[in-house]
Amino acid sequence: MPLRLIFMGTPDFSVPTLLELVAHGHEIVAVYTRTPKPGGRRGLQLQPTPVEEAARKLGIPVLTPKTLRTPEALEEFRAFDADAAVVVAYGMILPQAILDAPRLGCYNLHASLLPRWRGAAPINRAIMAGDAESGVMVMRMDVGLDTGDVAMAERIAITDSMTALDLHDRLSRLGADLMVRAMAALERGELQLEKQGEDGVTYAAKIEKAEARIDWTRPARAVLRHIHGLSPFPGAWSELEDARVKILRCELAQGAGEPGAVLDDLLTIACGEGAIRIIELQREGKGRMQAADFLRGVPVSPPMRFG
Numbered sequence: 001m002p003l004r005l006i007f008m009g010t011p012d013f014s015v016p017t018l019l020e021l022v023a024h025g026h027e028i029v030a031v032y033t034r035t036p037k038p039g040g041r042r043g044l045q046l047q048p049t050p051v052e053e054a055a056r057k058l059g060i061p062v063l064t065p066k067t068l069r070t071p072e073a074l075e076e077f078r079a080f081d082a083d084a085a086v087v088v089a090y091g092m093i094l095p096q097a098i099l100d101a102p103r104l105g106c107y108n109l110h111a112s113l114l115p116r117w118r119g120a121a122p123i124n125r126a127i128m129a130g131d132a133e134s135g136v137m138v139m140r141m142d143v144g145l146d147t148g149d150v151a152m153a154e155r156i157a158i159t160d161s162m163t164a165l166d167l168h169d170r171l172s173r174l175g176a177d178l179m180v181r182a183m184a185a186l187e188r189g190e191l192q193l194e195k196q197g198e199d200g201v202t203y204a205a206k207i208e209k210a211e212a213r214i215d216w217t218r219p220a221r222a223v224l225r226h227i228h229g230l231s232p233f234p235g236a237w238s239e240l241e242d243a244r245v246k247i248l249r250c251e252l253a254q255g256a257g258e259p260g261a262v263l264d265d266l267l268t269i270a271c272g273e274g275a276i277r278i279i280e281l282q283r284e285g286k287g288r289m290q291a292a293d294f295l296r297g298v299p300v301s302p303p304m305r306f307g
Helices: 012-023 050-057 071-079 096-100 122-128 164-188 220-229 291-297
Strands: 004-009 027-032 037-039 045-047 084-088 106-110 133-140 149-157 236-240 243-253 268-270 275-283 288-290
Touching (some): 004 012, 004 050, 012 027, 071 096, 084 164, 106 164, 122 164, 133 164, 149 164, 220 236, 220 243, 220 275, 275 291
Parallel strands (some): 004 084, 084 106
Antiparallel strands (some): 106 133, 133 149, 268 275
C-alpha cells in the first residue's frame, strides 16, 4: 500500500522530490512550507515558495506555520495521521514531539555525504573546499543537526566546471529518485539504517556576504572553486576600474603575473599561482553575460587589474 506522507520543503531543490513521490502513488496528505515573503516589482506582493506553488497545482493542502513548537501545531500535525514525513530543505527545526508523531518517523534528504557538511550550505561548501565528490543521503531525523541514522546514499563527482547551481540541480534530481526508493523500502519494511560515524564531521555554515570578495592571492584552482561555489548567489566579486563585477563562471588558464592582473584581452586573470579565464560575469546593476559580450562593451587588457 502507498504511504500517507506529510511533505515538508521550501525551495526549488525540494520540488522534484514532491513530484516524484506523487508520481509513484504515495498519498501526500499535507505540505508544510515556509510562509510567503514579500516580493514582486515593488516588494509588496507575497510570493509563495516553489513548494507551495507545486503543491497547490497538485491540489494538496498547504500549511505555513511560523512555529511547530506549540500544542496547536503538534495537534494539527498529528491529525493528518501520516505514516511518515519527508523533509527536503524545509528551513525549520523539527522539535522532538513532531519527529515522534508519524508512525514510521521523519526522513530528511540532505545534499552532502554525511557526516561531512552537516548544516545550511552543503552544496556551496563542498565546491569551495575543493571536494572531489558530493552526493545526497536519506536519514531518519533526530533532534541533532543532520546527525540522524543514514538509510541510503548516492554520490556524484564534482568537476572544476561545476557551479553551485549545476550541482544543486544534479543533486535535486538525484535526491528525488533516492527518496522514492527509500520510501518504497520503508513501505515494505525493508529500510535499513546505519549510524553516522563521528570521523570527518564538518559543518556547512550559512554563506555570508563578506565571503564573496575574491582573494586573487590564492592558487588558481582555489579561486575557481570559490567563484563556482558562490555562483550564481551571492556571486563572488572583485573590482575592475572601481566597478564591482561578479564572476559567475571561469576555467583554469595558462599564465602568471601579479595577483589580479589582467594578462590578455580575453579576460585571463593572474592568481597567486596560475591563472583563470573568465567565462561569464555580471556588472553591478546589469544582467549576467558571456565574457565575449562583456568585452565588446568594456575593453579589458593589460595593465588593468582586478582589485
